[in-house]
Amino acid sequence: MGATPADDGGARRVQPARFPLDDKRVYDAYVAGRQSAAMCVAVRAGLFDWLASEGAGASLEAVAARTGWSERGTRSMVSALCAMGLIVRGDDGLRVSADAAAYLTRGTPGSLWGLVDMEVDHFLSPRALMDALEKDDSSVYGEADPWEAHDEDPKRARAFTAAMHSVSERPAAGVAEFVDLGDVKSLLDVGGGSGALSIALCGANPALRATIFDIAAVEPLAREYIEDAGLSDRIGVEVGDMFGPPLPRGYDAVLYSQILHDWGFERGAELLARAFAALPPGGQVLLHEKLVEDDADAPLANALVHLDMLVWTEGQQYRLLELAELLTAAGFEGVERVRTAGYWSLVRARRPR
Numbered sequence: 131m132g133a134t135p136a137d138d139g140g141a142r143r144v145q146p147a148r149f150p151l152d153d154k155r156v157y158d159a160y161v162a163g164r165q166s167a168a169m170c171v172a173v174r175a176g177l178f179d180w181l182a183s184e185g186a187g188a189s190l191e192a193v194a195a196r197t198g199w200s201e202r203g204t205r206s207m208v209s210a211l212c213a214m215g216l217i218v219r220g221d222d223g224l225r226v227s228a229d230a231a232a233y234l235t236r237g238t239p240g241s242l243w244g245l246v247d248m249e250v251d252h253f254l255s256p257r258a259l260m261d262a263l264e265k266d267d268s269s270v271y272g273e274a275d276p277w278e279a280h281d282e283d284p285k286r287a288r289a290f291t292a293a294m295h296s297v298s299e300r301p302a303a304g305v306a307e308f309v310d311l312g313d314v315k316s317l318l319d320v321g322g323g324s325g326a327l328s329i330a331l332c333g334a335n336p337a338l339r340a341t342i343f344d345i346a347a348v349e350p351l352a353r354e355y356i357e358d359a360g361l362s363d364r365i366g367v368e369v370g371d372m373f374g375p376p377l378p379r380g381y382d383a384v385l386y387s388q389i390l391h392d393w394g395f396e397r398g399a400e401l402l403a404r405a406f407a408a409l410p411p412g413g414q415v416l417l418h419e420k421l422v423e424d425d426a427d428a429p430l431a432n433a434l435v436h437l438d439m440l441v442w443t444e445g446q447q448y449r450l451l452e453l454a455e456l457l458t459a460a461g462f463e464g465v466e467r468v469r470t471a472g473y474w475s476l477v478r479a480r481r482p483r
């Protein structure tokens with residue numbers, strides 16, 4: 131016989147929960163990957179570019195027609211992107227937000243478009259992270275070495291260099307603004323990629339000349355960026371292997387921007403020894419990185435880049451203490467950190483006179 135309401139007490143009291151009710155820190159971390167996925171897919175679909183131009187004020191139907199997404203998918207994506215503050219929904223239709231217009235549109239100086247677009251093909255999924263943790267070497271292109279893969283496949287080299295340019299263009303402007311290079315007349319930009327750093331530094335220092343030193347696949351790409359910046363007369367490009375023959379001499383400064391973090395500590399030490407050997411007495415080595423603080427695993431954005439390095443490279447993010455130790459061991463002195471733009475720092479030191 132079934133229980134009657136009277137049998138179970140009728141209005142049985144619900145026991146209060148015996149666990150903390152606020153799971154936001156964990157839930158937000160769990161759900162954060164969806165934000166990244168939605169943003170990357172919208173970038174790849176060209177949604178922000180379109181809403182920033184002829185698509186401004188579009189309806190949901192127009193977005194669906196433009197992207198080829200289903201009606202349900204479009205509603206979901208637009209709602210998510212509005213919640214993220216990347217699209218604004220108004221009486222006059224959908225518009226791109228100021229943040230998305232500045233940082234997610236193609237060709238906008240300082241935009242992260244290239245970086246976010248590349249993520250569609252190389253999303254750091256839990257599975258990719260598990261594989262990388264097991265392999266403990268670059269796994270982004272399977273077994274292939276990433277730099278050899280770029281030399282063999284110009285499309286990969288182009289996509290990677292565009293991504294790096296979009297990561298580096300804005301912080302490069304920060305270095306140009308906050309780092310006094312008054313006594314540097316010539317700069318060797320090792321692994322210089324698109325030349326983002328040299329372009330900003332030569333732009334801000336009219337007497338400065340620079341050479342991008344990179345692998346063969348990157349040479350024509352660097353020349354394109356330099357030509358677009360109108361600096362071909364002051365920035366050259368040289369093909370070479372930073373671990374091959376000694377680095378070229380005759381420069382007042384050697385720059386490694388996002389290079390040390392591609393390699394383990396031993397190879398980092400080797401790169402610094404190579405810079406030391408190439409520099410004249412008084413010459414400077416410049417390290418441009420997103421540092422993790424010495425006394426905390428912070429900021430979060432920089433600590434998370436450890437994971438990108440795990441998947442893409444043999445390296446990791448650095449702390450100032452670690453860089454200072456490597457620089458001193460290589461013979462440099464006067465280690466100085468300059469906080470530049472956003473999460474970025476420039477660490478510099480000199481070869482003794």
Ligand SMILES: C[S@@+](CC[C@H](N)C(=O)[O-])C[C@H]1O[C@@H](n2cnc3c(N)ncnc32)[C@H](O)[C@@H]1O
Nearest residue numbers: 277294298321322323344345370371372387388
């Ligand atoms: C992480 S990217 C940094 C690009 C640039 N410095 C920046 O901050 O935007 C690394 C660069 O190092 C270059 N590279 C990798 N191995 C190299 C090698 N053995 N010799 C010279 N360049 C190399 C890559 O082609 C790529 O352009």
